[in-house]
Structure formats: C-alpha cells, structure tokens
Amino acid sequence: MTGRNERLASRRGFLRRSAGLALGAAAPLLWSTPSEAGKVSKAAMAYRDSPQNGRACSGCVYFQPGANASAAGSCSVVAGSISPHGYCIAFAPKV
Numbered sequence: 577m578t579g580r581n582e583r584l585a586s587r588r589g590f591l592r593r594s595a596g597l598a599l600g601a602a603a604p605l606l607w608s609t610p611s612e613a614g615k616v617s618k619a620a621m622a623y624r625d626s627p628q629n630g631r632a633c634s635g636c637v638y639f640q641p642g643a644n645a646s647a648a649g650s651c652s653v654v655a656g657s658i659s660p661h662g663y664c665i666a667f668a669p670k671v
C-alpha cells in the first residue's frame with residue numbers, strides 16, 4: 577500500500593469509529609426515558625400546565641380527557657397526568 581492509500585485507509589477507519597461512538601452516545605437521547613409504556617417524559621417534551629398562544633392539551637389530538645372538562649386526563653405521547661390547559665412541544669391540533 578502506498579503512503580497516500582495508508583493515510584486514506586487510516587482516515588476512513590477513524591471516521592467509522594467516530595461515527596459509531598457518536599451514535600452510541602446519542603442512542604439514549606433518541607429513546608429518552610419512557611416512563612409509561614412507550615410514552616415520553618414531561619421534561620423531554622417541555623410539558624407545562626399552562627397553554628401557549630391559545631394552544632392547550634384539550635385541543636390536541638393526543639389528549640385523552642379526564643372525568644370532566646376541567647379534570648386532568650392523559651396523553652398518548654407524554655407520560656403522567658395531563659392538564660387540559662397544559663401544552664408541550666408535541667402539540668398537534670385537532671382538525
């Protein structure tokens with residue numbers, strides 16, 4: 577192998593190893609802390625108990641209402657008790 581080919585092979589090996597390490601380090605973030613079966617934590621979705629710009633969980637397709645309109649319900653994406661007045665970055669308006 578020539579000196580140039582050896583340097584290229586060495587560089588390719590380094591890049592492959594680096595990509596593998598980066599993917600391994602990022603994997604826990606990609607599947608962040610599911611607390612109920614398949615759901616994501618409130619923190620990961622920046623959930624809060626107040627609406628944002630008129631957007632609230634009660635108007636989101638993922639919201640599952642509680643016993644009445646003001647009671648906490650649940651969400652098919654975010655784990656835990658969800659306020660109908662809450663909001664998170666996964667908000668998707670009902671059509």
Ligand code: SF4
Nearest residue numbers: 633636639651664667
């Ligand atoms: S996805 Fe977010 S905005 Fe929609 S109901 Fe769940 S917590 Fe609320």
